[in-house]
Amino acid sequence: MLRTIGEILATDRLGVHDAGLPPMTEAFDTTQSSWTFSAFPALVLFNTSLPLLNKNAVKAHNMIPQTTHDAAYWEAKTKGFDFSQEDRVDPDKFNRVIWEGLMGGKPYPTPHKESKEAGAAGAGK
Numbered sequence: 001m002l003r004t005i006g007e008i009l010a011t012d013r014l015g016v017h018d019a020g021l022p023p024m025t026e027a028f029d030t031t032q033s034s035w036t037f038s039a040f041p042a043l044v045l046f047n048t049s050l051p052l053l054n055k056n057a058v059k060a061h062n063m064i065p066q067t068t069h070d071a072a073y074w075e076a077k078t079k080g081f082d083f084s085q086e087d088r089v090d091p092d093k094f095n096r097v098i099w100e101g102l103m104g105g106k107p108y109p110t111p112h113k114e115s116k117e118a119g120a121a122g123a124g125k
Helices: 002-009 044-048 055-060 071-078 091-103 112-123
Strands: none
Touching: 002 112, 071 091
């Protein structure tokens, strides 16, 4: 993947690991002169007051997943989080709030013993 990104951006190789790999040219049509992309919001956003196009048409098809809690719940759970700019929220705390809000009493997943040992071994390098 890194080799392909480097090819697209015309950058130097990062190291021997990506330099020795072939780019993922099989995944792309290099002869295509133009392309289009149509973005569509996540269905859960249709539960909000955002001014989304075709909101009533989507609601009519009963495709919208139901939320687990209202906005007041999420506001209370994320009180004190700094959403003013990216990367200002503690990811572990935020993930736990999301897990609790979506999964209820189901225990939060923990890393396997092997994962913890591998992480500890890599931390000393």
